[in-house]
Amino acid sequence: MDRRDFIKVALISSAGVGVMLRGVPSCARGIPASALSGRAGVRCYAGAPAGVIQTSLSDFFKIGPGPSSSHTIAPIRIAAHFRETLSALPRERLSRGKTIKARLYGSLSSTGKGHRTDRAVIAGLLGQKPETCDTKLMEELADETRTYATAINGVDFTIGRQNIVWDRIEHDFPFVNTLGMHLVGDGDVEIFSLEYYSTGGGFFQWKGQEPEVRGKPVHPYGSMTAFRRLAAERGKALHEIILENDMAVMGVDEKNILSRLDQVLETMDDGVRRNLDEEGVLPGPFEVHRKAGRIHRQALKMKGGDSFMGLLSSYALAVSEGNAAGRLAVTAPTLGSAGTIPAIAYVMRHHLKYPQDTMRRGLMAAALVGFLCKNNASVAGAEVGCQGEIGVASAMAAAMITYAGGASLETTEVAATIALEHHLGMSCDPVGGFVLIPCIERNAFGAVKAYNAYLIATNEIASQHLEDLDRVIAAMLETGKALPQAYREMGTGGLGVTMVDC
Ligand code: SF4
Structure with a gap:
């Protein structure tokens, strides 16, 4: 049973399971069951998940071309991985392959x-990698008639649209976004294949994958509850x-990690700056005009709170519009949610004038929240809806702006908890499957809610706040699993339907 299944079982079970799990560390907050006694059907929270999170900062913050981490970055990485795997096959076996087929399932299809x-x-089959991909080539690939010659370990292949198969939307694979990569020989005989899963945020795995050998965290935690306890015990x-x-x-050493964080922060900052100057219509089959620049100019003429709200929104819109146009962004x-954090980071750097070290610390607080959400629920719209992305x-x-401002761990947690809680239930319904409507504006709302959560958390009494992060993450998972498939990135529900005229 994986960690997410563990939480699910815990949530759908009765209070009796809570007794079974008494050994699990309890949370600081929550409402005693006795306060609700006599109410029918009351279920309880079995406790924070156990386990150890091993996600790294570089795993999490990936840089690559838009518009989607699960549908663009992960597929580039998957295809590049398949190419590398093929090149390691015995030459005799590889040379029996005449073509490569990529079969897309679920919302990938x-x-x-x-x-x-x-x-x-x-692009991946041609050997491109997300961070360094040739943006000219990515644009050129819009031409569906083009084909490209490439050699894999000395064996020639022709790569183009004929390699792509838009396969079943409904399927039985364990992950919604599945990609089957096949080396095919004469007579359509399969010579080698791998079944890949795009699991959100640009992450991927494949069937039968051996666990990656990597170091163990020196401060092991699997939940915010455990993190809080560990920080107190170790004075860290x-x-x-x-x-x-x-x-x-x-x-790796500290220098290496800090330089990676700087690269992430610079890509985010650059995404705001470059895209605030852009105008025109974004790529796609329907007209969506860029508006970040206009909102920004108008906000500069305003005063007080209106001006700040407008500026903050324009920063998020700018990065999201750039992402929709295929520019480099950070997962x-x-x-899809690449504009929210850069907007707040832009405020921290350019309005609050935070130094680089403070920016890095803030980003690490953001990472903690992201790690917990990814490992104990999901960050994929296809799995839990938009609450897992924008939420x-x-x-x-x-968490980033609260911690960078010098708040305690407790207050930082409260800020993250508030922001996530008020995105619960948000569906993923991109019109036509494009990261345009509602995604671009949704990033601006994510940033505004983040700022509001920061204001509330830093002004209330943290110890009086009842909800904690682990409980809200568990609620996100439960809610996400209950969302019908049409509201999880399929583009076949919600705005994906009502925005389309008959
Ligand atoms: S609606 Fe939200 S989750 Fe869905 S693609 Fe857009 S940003 Fe991502």
């Missing part, structure tokens, strides 16, 4: 066109725990 999944797969600050764990897990936690981005951004 239903919304892959809008997310440029086909272009991503072709949030950023020290994240940094020391990352060094141990990745086997934070995904590309998590907003919670991460709230």
Whole structure:
């Protein structure tokens, strides 16, 4: 049973399971069952999950071309991984292959066109990597008639749209976004294949994958409850725990990690700056005009709170519009939600004038929240709806600005908890499968809610706040699993329907 199934079982079970799990560390907050006694059907929270999170900062914050981490970055990585795997096959076996087929399932198939999944797969098969991909090539790949010659370990292949198969939307694979990669020989005989899963935020895995050998965290935790306890016992600050764990897990030094964080922060800042100057219509089959620049100019003429709200929104819109146009962005936690954290980071750097070290500490607080959400629920719209993308981005951004401002771990948690809680239930319903409507504006709302969560958390009494982060993450998972499939990135429910005229 994985960690997410564990929480699910705990939630859907009766109070009796809570007794079974008495050994699990309890949470600081919550409402005693006795306060609700006599009410029919009351279920209880069995406790924070156990386990150890090993996600690293570089795993989490990936840089790559938009518009979608699960549908663009992960497919590039998957196709590039398949290419590398093929090149390691015995030459005799590889040379029996005449072509490569990429079969897309689930929302990769239903919304892959809008997310440029086909272009991503072709780019990966040509050996491109997300961070360094040739943006000119990515644009060129819009031409569906083009084919490219490539050699894998000395064996020639022709790569183009003929390699892509838009396969079943409904399927029985364990993950919604599944990609079957096949080396096919004469007479359609399969020579080699791998079944890949795009699991959100640009992460991927494949069937039969051996667990990756990496270091163990020196400060093991699997929940916010455990993190809080560990920080108190060891007298460590949030950023020290994240940094020391990352060094141990990745086997690299502090300088290496800090330089990676700087690269992430610079990509975010650049995404705001560059895209605030852009005008025009975004790529796609219907007209969506860029508006970040206009909102920004108008906000500069306003005063007080209106001006700040307008500026903050314009920063998020700018990055999201750039992402929709295929520009480089950071998975934070995904590309669909790539504008929320940069908007808050831009405020921290340019309005609050925070120094680089403070920016890095804030980003590490954001990472903590992201790690918990990814490992104990999901950051994939296809799995839990938009609460897992914009909701998590907003919670991460709230933690980032709160912690960077010098707040305690407890207050930082409260800020993240508030931001996530008020995204619960939000469906994923991209019109036509494009990361345009509602995604772009949703990033601005994620940023505004993050800022509001920061204001509330830093002005209320943290110890009086009843909800904690673990409980809200568990609620997100339960809610996400209950969402019908049409509201989980398929583009076949909600705005994905009502925005389309008959
Ligand atoms: S609606 Fe939300 S979860 Fe869905 S694609 Fe857009 S940003 Fe991502």
